[in-house]
Ligand code: ADP
C-alpha cells in the first residue's frame with residue numbers, strides 16, 4: 001500500500017531534521033502564516049561567552065564570578081552554562097549552594113556561604129532602578145546582574161552569536177508566510193535589537209516573562225493569525241502551547257519545551273523548519 005500523504009510527509013520531514021509528533025501536527029505546520037521566534041538558543045547558537053566581569057566596590061572579579069557560578073552551575077540555562085564555564089576556565093573553586101531556585105525569564109538564586117546570591121535579568125532583579133535596570137546594552141551583549149543579600153555585587157556581560165543559518169531561515173519562512181516575523185525574548189532590548197538586525201527581524205518585543213510571550217502569541221491568534229512559535233527554553237513553553245504550531249530546538253532544548261512542542265528540530269539547524277513547512281504544504285495539496 002502507498003503511505004498516506006501526511007505520514008510520508010512526517011517521514012520526509014524527519015529526513016530533513018524535524019521530528020513531527022503527529023499527523024495533525026504535520027498538517028497544522030503547513031497552515032501557519034506568521035512566525036514568532038525566541039532569541040537565545042533559537043536564533044542564536046545558545047552558547048554565550050562571558051566577555052566582561054564588572055564588580056561593584058567591595059567585590060573583586062574572582063569573588064563575583066565564584067558566587068555567580070556557585071549558583072549557576074545548578075541551572076541548565078545557556079547563560080548559566082557559560083557562567084559555569086567562565087569559572088572553570090579560571091580554575092575557581094566553587095562553594096556549595098543551598099536552597100537553589102530558578103525562575104524562568106528572571107534568573108536563579110541560592111544561599112552561598114550564608115549569603116543570598118541572586119543572578120539574573122537586571123530589569124527583573126532591580127525593577128525600580130531606572131538607570132541600572134533598563135539601559136539597553138549598546139554593544140548588544142546580555143547583561144546579568146548579581147545581587148548578594150539584595151545589594152548589587154556586580155555584572156557579567158555575555159555575547160552570543162546568531163546561528164549561521166538564522167538569517168536565511170528567517171527569510172525563507174517570511175517568504176513562505178508572506179508576513180513579517182516577530183522576535184519574543186526575555187532578554188533586554190540591546191541584545192534583542194542586535195540579534196534582530198543580524199537576522200532581519202523588525203518587530204522586536206524584549207524583556208518578556210514566559211506568560212507575556214504566550215500573551216503576545218494569543219494576541220496575534222486573536223487577530224486571525226496562525227502562529228508558528230520556535231523556541232527552546234522552559235520560558236518558551238507557554239508560548240509554544242499557545243501557538244497554532246510549536247517547534248522546539250532539540251539539541252539544547254529544555255525537556256519542557258520538547259514535550260510541549262508539536263515538532264522538534266533534531267538536526268540543530270534552523271533551516272530545517274522552512275523545509276518542514278514546505279513539506280507539509282505539499283502533503284496538504286495531495287490530501288485535499
Ligand atoms: P530568551 O527569551 O532570550 O531565551 P530567557 O527568557 O531564557 O531569554 O531569559 C531572559 C533573561 O532572564 C535573560 O536574559 C537573563 O537576564 C535572565 N535569566 C534567565 N535565566 C537565567 C540564569 N540561569 N542566569 C542568569 N540570568 C538568567
Ligand code: MG
Pocket residue numbers: 038039040041042231232233236
Ligand atoms: Mg531560548
